[in-house]
Amino acid sequence: MSDRLSVRKTYKLFVGGAFPRSESGRSYEVRSADGRFLANAALASRKDARDAVVAARKAFPGWSGATAYNRGQVLYRVAEVLEGRRAQFVAELVDAEGLTPREAERVVDAAVDRWVWYAGWSDKLHQVRGSSNPVAGPYFDFSVPEPTGVVAVVAPASPLLGLVSVVAPVIVTGNTCVVVASERAPLPAITLAEVLATSDVPGGVVNVLTGRVAEIAPWLASHMDVNAIDLTGVGDPELATELEAAAAENLKRVVRPPEDEPDWAADPGLDRMTAFLEIKTVWHPVGT
Amino acid sequence: MFEYAPAPESRSIVDIAPSYGLFIDGEMVDPIDGHPFKTVNPATEEVLSEVVAAGPADVDRAVAAARRAYEEVWSRLPGRERGKYLFRIARLVQERSRELAVLETIDNGKPIRESRDVDLPLVAAHFFYHAGWADKLAYAGFGPDPRPLGVAGQVIPWNFPLLMLAWKVAPALATGNTVVLKPAETTPLTALAFADICRQAELPPGVVNIVTGAGDTGRALVEHPGVDKVAFTGSTEVGRQIARSLAGSRKKLTLELGGKAANVVFDDAPLDQAVEGIVNGIFFNQGHVCCAGSRLLVQESIAEELLERLKRRLRTLRLGDPLDKNTDIGAINSQAQLDKIRTLSEIGEQEGAERWSPPCELPERGYWFPPTVFTGVSQAHRIAREEIFGPVLSVLTFRTPAEAVEKANNTPYGLSAGVWTEKGSRILWMAQRLRAGVVWANTFNRFDPTSPFGGYKESGFGREGGRHGLEAYLDV
Structure with a gap:
């Protein structure tokens, strides 16, 4: 046992590329799987949620307007930086989930690989999901996928791999997001935010809130400047129904919570990307 | 401006019955708890016929028929056979297109030039296009064996009555679903004529069911627990209500709503x-x-x-x-x-x-x-x-x-x-x-069955037409 006292980290929110405390000044105690005190995480408020939406909206034109090649490079950079912090995430997952170091390593490796997988999709999804349409007339008619806008994400309990698996597919296509981290194990989300902040992800593309899902999510579900909401991490079916009903106010695109906790190690498929895409069809005249 | 002599299309080609029942399980049936209402020609206010505002028991009966047809017939039919039924329907629409165009104009009020030159050709084209998909779904990019959802509850507007029916029914049937469709309150007649086309096509009973009525009938349909998929075209206000009422369910929803282009x-x-x-x-x-x-x-x-x-x-x-x-x-x-x-x-x-x-x-x-x-x-x-x-x-x-x-x-x-x-x-x-x-x-208001159509933001979600439109009716 070293006799040096460790320097602890203050876990704050991640909004617009900065790490503010909750404007409410509140925090809540986060414990390890075996009940030890780990840290006080920020307990985000309605105001924090709104600030995060503003930041996400502000980042949307730049991020969605970036080239697909550029977004792919940025996501790959996230994988690189995450790989470099492997030991830190392993330690956090051992604490948060009570995994053995070997198990935690596998989870971190899968999270890195997931960023790599999604990074490669940035300049391929258009070809897989777009089309040219043989209309009966003198038009070049084509359909392209476009990002839907600002996406609110309630992240699942799986604090790193689950989180990466819901955030990467949202942003790779050009959306920006506000993520509510796992309520019980929020610390890896804030550490991931540190990775994002140092990976050329523009400020505001990903915003991370920690706190009570039942308190924050309703403000995001009813926010008129949020275009879509992913309810994957909402465990309480009644709350999920309320959130989906609130989301109807401005016809948000809604991903309902899965019936069972997904296997985050499995092949993710395209669904989490396509759920937050719009298809735009353009009729371009043909003539001399 | 010069005068034109009147050039009316003859309406003798259409034969409107004094009253209609509901089209359920392959037959025109009397309502259980529905009540009659009149449909008028908006150009003259002349009463055209009496149709049924289907009640909850009628809707229940239609959904049960669609479920039975789905489980016993339609979902077991090879795609090639489903496709042939749709080709038949496309041909029947073409054969009866003059009659349907006149009927549409009488019930809706739109100029015959439009129902004849736009609506009806597009209706036939939609059935033709989707007929060809029925046995090619494995190549549509949704996995090797994409499955249908089950029973689709579809609610359509009065602006393009038969065309909106085609936009809804053709992809639903091509992908292997069965249908309960509610046409708009003010324009039920071409949907009821379509019931006759289903008869001529010898479509298995229950694959398409048509329940006429207004908002209450629509609500009973979309909220029916036996419905797996809801497709609605209409106002943003009603779309919102439907999205709200489906919250917490497992029903798949697509909405094509208002615009201000x-x-x-x-x-x-x-x-x-x-x-x-x-x-x-x-x-x-x-x-x-x-x-x-x-x-x-x-x-x-x-x-x-x-x-x-x-x-x-x-x-x-x-x-x-x-x-x-x-x-x-x-x-x-x-x-x-x-x-x-x-x-x-x-x-x-x-x-x-x-x-x-x-x-x-x-x-x-x-x-x-x-x-x-x-x-x-x-x-x-x-x-x-x-x-x-x-x-x-x-x-x-x-x-x-x-x-x-x-x-x-x-x-x-x-x-x-x-x-x-x-x-x-x-x-x-x-x-x-x-x-x-x-x-x-350099054009406007052009439509084609190969071209995906649908909204951003509060104009709804999901696409109709093209390869993309199939997704709304597949379990993907």
């Missing part, structure tokens, strides 16, 4: 062509079009000249008997819709916009509204923000392409947009920035 005309646009496009954009089908170009955004430098040409063109439009082959503007579909158009137009005047209509005699009976143009409209005016769903155009101006984009996107809707310019690069620059599901360049 910008039709953007640049100073280098081919002006005569643009004038035709503006007219087609907002006066086609009396403006009863969710993707209508109801906001004209014209570049300031040509605004005066364009408006002059537009007004000259509007003076030549012929409003009147929808069955007359020379008619451009038919009847408003219902008294309720006419009241809404009148109210919003009055608000437009009160808010300070300048109202203009060409000299135009309205028939004494029936529901009519003249083509109307508002100038001096600001973005804050209600006529620039709310969907009027009538022949009313709001004109705004802009100076730069960036301002055009800003104004075009300044709406909670996002269904369609138009761009008029001779510059190809500008078309694509605009198309990239307009937040709308369909962008027409």
Whole structure:
């Protein structure tokens, strides 16, 4: 046992590329799987949620307007930086989930690989999901996928791999997001935010809130400047129904919570990307 | 302007029964708890027939029939056989297209020129297109064996009654689902005629069921626990209610809702062509079009000249008997819709916009509204923000392409947009920035079964048509 006292980290929110405390000044105690005190995480408020939406909206034109090649490079950079912090995430997952170091390593490796997988999709999804349409007339008619806008994400309990698996597919296509981290194990989300902040992800593309899902999510579900909401991490079916009903106010695109906790190690498929895409069809005249 | 002799299409080709039941399990049946109501010709207010407002027990019976047909017949049928039924339907529509066009015009009020030249050809094309998909779904990009959802509850509007039926029924059947469809309250007759086409096609009983009625019938259908998929086309307000009522369920939902499309005309646009496009954009089908170009955004430098040409063109439009082959503007579909158009137009005047209509005699009976143009409209005016769903155009101006984009996107809707310019690069620059599901360049209100259609933002979600449209009816 070293006799040096460790320097602890203050876990704050991640909004617009900065790490503010909750404007409410509140925090809540986060414990390890075996009940030890780990840290006080920020307990985000309605105001924090709104600030995060503003930041996400502000980042949307730049991020969605970036080239697909550029977004792919940025996501790959996230994988690189995450790989470099492997030991830190392993330690956090051992604490948060009570995994053995070997198990935690596998989870971190899968999270890195997931960023790599999604990074490669940035300049391929258009070809897989777009089309040219043989209309009966003198038009070049084509359909392209476009990002839907600002996406609110309630992240699942799986604090790193689950989180990466819901955030990467949202942003790779050009959306920006506000993520509510796992309520019980929020610390890896804030550490991931540190990775994002140092990976050329523009400020505001990903915003991370920690706190009570039942308190924050309703403000995001009813926010008129949020275009879509992913309810994957909402465990309480009644709350999920309320959130989906609130989301109807401005016809948000809604991903309902899965019936069972997904296997985050499995092949993710395209669904989490396509759920937050719009298809735009353009009729371009043909003539001399 | 010169006079035309009347050129009415004969209505003797249609045979409207004095009353209709519901089409359930392959038969026309009497209602259990539904009650009769009358459907009228909006051009004359003449009662055409009596149809049923289906009650909850009727809806239940229809859903049960669709479930049975799904489990016992349709989901077991090879795609090739499903496709052949759809090909049969497409052919039957073509064979009976004159009758269906006349019936549509009588029940809806739209000019025969449109029902004959636009609606019916597209209906047949939709069935043809989707028929071919039925045995090729494994190649559609949704996995090797994409599965249907089950029973689809479909609610359609009154503006393109048979065409909206085709948009809903064709992809649902091609992908292996069965259907309970509710046509709009004011336009049930072509859907009931379609029931007869199903009979002629010898479609297995229960694969398509048609329950007529109003909002209550629609609500009973979309909220029915036996329905796996809900598809709705109609107002954003009702779409919201449906989305709310389906919260917490496992039903898959697609919504095609309202719009307030910008039709953007640049100073280098081919002006005569643009004038035709503006007219087609907002006066086609009396403006009863969710993707209508109801906001004209014209570049300031040509605004005066364009408006002059537009007004000259509007003076030549012929409003009147929808069955007359020379008619451009038919009847408003219902008294309720006419009241809404009148109210919003009055608000437009009160808010300070300048109202203009060409000299135009309205028939004494029936529901009519003249083509109307508002100038001096600001973005804050209600006529620039709310969907009027009538022949009313709001004109705004802009100076730069960036301002055009800003104004075009300044709406909670996002269904369609138009761009008029001779510059190809500008078309694509605009198309990239307009937040709308369909962008027409140097044209407007064009549809094709291969071309995905649907909205951004509060214009709904999901696509209809093309490979993309299949997704709404597959378990993916």
